Amino acid sequence: MLGADDPLPLRPRRILVAGVSGSGKTTLAGRIADAVGSPHTEIDALFHGPDWTPRPEFLDDVAALIAQPAWVTEWQYTAVRAVLAAEAELLIWLDLPFRVTLWRVVRRTVRRSRRREVLWNGNVEPPLHSMLTDRDHIIRWAIRTRRKYPALVAQTAAANPGLVVVRLCSQREVETWLRALASSASR
Structure with a gap:
């Protein structure tokens, strides 16, 4: 596993970004x-249909995405993580840190809910009070799933020996790593 200051062993064309809700994946x-000149496909837009229902075309859309020579997307959804x-x-x-991601997901959710921002396929955040009754409300989801990534990333790295994994633990590391990527991509 590489850190923010470690050089990449390759010039990546197919890139995933993983993290809990609110980490800044998208x-x-x-x-x-x-930075690398590849298209970004927001995986939430492929997954969510009207009324927050999964789109029946999701798996086919992901298959079409990964068939492309270059892409960047978020690493989400159990059904497609392995592929x-x-x-x-x-x-x-x-x-x-959890305090950072929790603050981000709360701030984003409150903003989207108050402004009634239209997200994917016409969806909007539910009313804020639904956090008290909906077990899968995004804020509760972020709290409940915050500890799953260490094991998930380790298992995935073991199953895919050619996959380069970079772990970034702060916004400063994100910015350092991104500057290095942009610099290497411009050469």
Whole structure:
């Protein structure tokens, strides 16, 4: 596993960004895509259909995505994690402190809910009070799943020996790593 200061052994074309809700996966995936000149596909947009139902085309859309020579996406959804990892060259694991990710997911959720921001396929965040009744409300999900990534990343790295894994543990490390990636991509 590499850190923020370690050089990459390859120029990646197929990249995954992993982390708990609120870690900044989508933001970083977009920034990586810009740095390396690869398209970014937001995996939530492939998964969520109207009324937060899974899209029936999800698996086919992911298969089409990974068939491309270059891509960047978030590493989410149990149904596709293994196939994404098998085709990826690089997995960035955002392992930020829980206090940081919880603050981010709460702030984002409150903003989206209050503004009634339209997300994927016409969906909007549910009312904030639903956090008290919905076990899978995004804030409760973030709290409940915050400890799953260490084992998940380790298992995935073991199952995919060619997959380069970079673990970033702070926003400073994210910025350091991204600068190095952009610098190497411009050469």
